[in-house]
Amino acid sequence: MFDRDLWREIFQSINMNRTRSVLSGFTVAFAILLFALLFGIANGLGNTFEEGFKDDANNAIFIETGTTTKAHKGLQAGRRIQLTNKEYDFIKEEYGDKVQFITSRIxxxxxxxxxxxxxxxxxxxxxxxxxxxxxxxxxxxxxxxxxxxxxxxxxxxxxxxxxxxxxxxxxxxxxxxxxxxxxxxxxxxxxxxxxxxxxxxxxxxxxxxxxxxxxxxxxxxxxLTYNPNLSYDQALGFGNSIKKKLKERFSVADLDQRAVRIENMAEGTKIVNQMSFGLGAIIIVIGFGTLIAGIVGISNIMIFIVKERTKEIGIRKALGAKPKSIVSLILIESVLITVIAGFIGLLSGMAVLKYVGPYLEKYFIKDPNVSPTLIIGATITLIIAGTIAGYLPAKKASKIKPIVALRDD
Structure with a gap:
């Protein structure tokens, strides 16, 4: 049931201790803001990678030819290598189980x-x-x-x-x-x-x-696109095999790089995925490091708040307040400040990302954004941490005898 007196008391306490409340809220808001910015930038880099690959299938292989640069098997350098329908049929027949889609082009x-x-x-x-x-x-x-x-x-x-x-x-x-x-x-x-x-x-x-x-x-x-069930290494091997077979068909030297050219998207995809994984790992470490710093900050503030209010707790006990009501008062105040500050941090983070987003595109960060669910989860984590950090000293303080609490320095 809604206790009007309890909430009036909580707001009076926040109003009377504005500096303490602002510092507590700032710790939470800054942690959430930084958390949102880090993950937003990471998502922006991920969007850039996706933008670069969305035009074509990411399991594509492109085959083109040019002129030979080296003499081979009695044939002069400078020969023009011309693909025909026979090469198209050869690849379909030779690699039927590995080819997903294939087209020739003029x-x-x-x-x-x-x-x-x-x-x-x-x-x-x-x-x-x-x-x-x-x-x-x-x-x-x-x-x-x-x-x-x-x-x-x-x-x-x-x-x-x-x-x-x-x-x-x-x-x-x-x-x-x-x-x-x-x-x-x-x-x-x-x-x-x-x-x-x-x-x-x-x-x-x-x-x-x-x-x-x-x-x-x-x-x-x-x-062509290769079978998506192939691993990156298998896809790279597949592309190299096509290149080798085509060079054999046209009597091209192994070291000739211009006569038969293969561009395998598996190479780029592998590099991009490795970079994305590495970046994601770094962002997670930094992000959760920031979150832990926020947890430590809110925990220290909670311990300080309880210590500061020891005499107040003694007076409340002397007037007949139960330990449960004392603990509830402190924890609800802490949760309220954390929720409001977390919401401010969330809105601030999303606003900053939206404002600076267009300016970050030249740094290959496209449409940086962050899921509100992720930030809400981080805020809940801070709330839980703050609650646990405040509960233990509040519980301990609520058990102190009034006379001892009133003498506390």
């Missing part, structure tokens, strides 16, 4: 127009698996499928911004867009978290591009 710049609107865009000719490697999301319509590849259909899917540029307020689905004088039917519009550049992209079936732009089976590059 890249070409085109002038696109619809009615009176025109602009320059990049066309990527692809296989249907590209959707999952690039993490395209179909906004409306459909994506390129196997039927399109088998029949070399003259269809395209366009990025959201291409539709806005060329089709204005009209939907692009079912319309025909002119690419360098050739009409292609728009069957889908996609979005991509990679940003504006990705959403100003046009995709067409790989076989269609090979038929129109060269009538050959050449490809510019291959992109």
């Amino acid at each position: 890249r070409r710049g085109v002038n696109a127009s619809f009615r009176n609107e025109k602009n320059n865009y990049t066309v990527r000719a692809i296989h249907s698996d590209n959707q999952f490697i690039e993490q395209n999301k179909v906004k409306i319509g459909r994506y390129i499928n196997q039927f399109d590849l088998d029949n070399k259909t003259k269809i395209v899917i366009i990025g959201r911004l291409v539709e806005e540029d060329l089709f204005l307020k009209t939907t692009a689905i079912g319309k025909y867009v002119n690419l360098d004088g050739i009409q292609f039917k728009v069957v889908g519009v996609f979005t991509d978290e990679g940003g504006d550049e990705e959403e100003r992209m046009i995709y067409m079936p790989l076989t269609t591009a090979q038929s129109i732009y060269g009538n050959n089976d050449f490809i510019d590059s291959m992109y």
Whole structure:
């Protein structure tokens, strides 16, 4: 039941001892503020890492070729290595259980127009698996499928911004867009978290591009994702194996680094995860160190408060107060100050993170934030610690005889 006299007494005590109450609250508020800032910055760094990898699948491998820099097996340096559909089929057959998705690519710049609107865009000719490697999301319509590849259909899917540029307020689905004088039917519009550049992209079936732009089976590059069940070391070994096999197919020297190039996201992902783990460990140690410092601070203040109020406790006992009511009075006052100060620390931390967030992006800290649940948990920890720290001396003081308490210096 709500005891009005008890709460009046608590607020009177806080008002009469403002300095003590402010110092107690400051200790808690500062600990929570610092705790929030540390974890917010850690989350901001984590967001930066995610931002860098969200455009493509984080288990992707990119395969490109160039010219040889070393003579090998009687072949001169300076040979141009050209990927074809045969390499695509070879990788699918050789590494079927390790390949999750795979696509070849041809890249070409085109002038696109619809009615009176025109602009320059990049066309990527692809296989249907590209959707999952690039993490395209179909906004409306459909994506390129196997039927399109088998029949070399003259269809395209366009990025959201291409539709806005060329089709204005009209939907692009079912319309025909002119690419360098050739009409292609728009069957889908996609979005991509990679940003504006990705959403100003046009995709067409790989076989269609090979038929129109060269009538050959050449490809510019291959992109694939490996089985996500592979460990980092297995994924790195998989990428090295592909590189070795392709060098053997094209008679490229082992030490030639330009003829066959493999970019394995497992390398970056492993480094990022190691950095994130290390950073997280450091932040946790520092954060909980700050929390422990706050616990020690509030505990010392509680012990001091009890010591300071020994004479008051003696008077209360002389007037007939029970030990239980004395302990409750001290602890409720402590919990009230801790809760209010913790709430102030939480709001201050979140406000600081929101204010400085835009200025931290140049330091690779994007959208620093912290979960209120985490901070509330830290505040509860301080409350519990403060309660335990105050309970023991308060309990001891409540058992002192009034005459002894009144003589206490």
